[in-house]
Amino acid sequence: KNEVEQSPQNLTAQEGEFITINCSYSVGISALHWLQQHPGGGIVSLFMLSSGKKKHGRLIATINIQEKHSSLHITASHPRDSAVYICAVRRNTGNQFYFGTGTSLTVIP
Amino acid sequence: DVKVTQSSRYLVKRTGEKVFLECVQDMDHENMFWYRQDPGLGLRLIYFSYDVKMKEKGDIPEGYSVSREKKERFSLILESASTNQTSMYLCASSLSGLAGGRWGNEQFFGPGTRLTVL
Secondary structure, eight states: OOSEEEEOSEEEEETTOOEEEEEEEOSOEEEEEEEEEOTTSOEEEEEEESSEEEEETTEEEEEETTTTEEEEEESSOOGGGOEEEEEEEEESSTTOEEEOOOEEEEEEO | OOOEEESOSEEEEOTTOOEEEEEEESSOOSEEEEEEEETTTEEEEEEEEEETTEEEEOSOOTTOEEEEEETTEEEEEESSOOGGGOEEEEEEEEOOOSTTOTTOSOOEEOOOEEEEEO
């Protein structure tokens, strides 16, 4: 069983749609990260969360520590948002970092 | 801006060769990481380092070693490359600090090295 599960694995949306990607984890954490990886490109950190909600432009990330769940929302989606979105958690004991397998998002014009 | 660079974007090696992957960061980060990324498996931590000459094993250290002689440089070594080490290798760095503990801080990733072992 993976410590971090993401859903959906693949997502196709029309330009302008509101998008939600979900992340559930099974371990106690001190921080959760949302990462973005474009095809052939490196990985960019979008958010680091330990509680509540953060917003950068059209991206919003929320976390519910009690439910061990986080969501990444994209408002007014655009084709340039097409990428793989990865959820990662840092365990609150030891030094482990666990990654989800990613959600591949395609936004069609 | 933080910059993390990796020595090669693409690398092709033969089974049994010794392979060096180099990573350099220019922001004086204490922590550096090596991951491999495979389809359907996500990123998996190979080794990390929280200071010069300090290293700790990640989830999949077998077949790999690392070297950190200078703060800005973290090398991943495949002593005898095998075909199952064909993968995308990603280096990352982060600050140490109190917020979220040592490993809670934002990681900055390099562009990745796609290694093929024939």
